Amino acid sequence: MTSTTLHTYFSYTDAPAALRWLERAFGFETTIEAADDKGGIMHAELRRGDIAIIVFSDDAGRDRIEVKGETVGHGTYVGVASEGEVDAVFADAVKEGATPIWKPEATKWGNYRCRVLDLEGYEWTFGIYRPGLTGEEVQDQG
The missing domain is CATH 3.10.180.10 (2,3-Dihydroxybiphenyl 1,2-Dioxygenase, domain 1)
Structure with a gap:
């Protein structure tokens, strides 16, 4: 039997700073942090209780x-x-x-x-x- 899960992701202009901010402001814990070759974040995962979110750098300037x-x-x-x-x-x-x-x-x-x-x-x-x-x-x- 499989279950369905839902996770959300966010792209930030300054993803490394966003990770630290999410930790301080909302109590998230960064569990994975993979840097890209430009000083940003290729993939990061943060947890708070039973939830997990994904964060990466916004290179496109949305x-x-x-x-x-x-x-x-x-x-x-x-x-x-x-x-x-x-x-x-x-x-x-x-x-x-x-x-x-x-x-x-x-x-x-x-x-x-x-x-x-x-x-x-x-x-x-x-x-x-x-x-x-x-x-x-x-x-x-x-």
């Missing part, structure tokens, strides 16, 4: 999407264990230069979340809600 309202239109959601963890991630990220979009707040559907943009404009939301739960499972969490 355009960054502007924030419209409260979003760039897509982002990464990280489920964490507690409201205290949401608060701590938000404080660390803002201290490290992230742009705050949503301060930690409760939602009508039982989430407690925050949203920031990292130094290169990627959107990150941290919250206690676990997408994919049934309505009954969500009620059991609360």
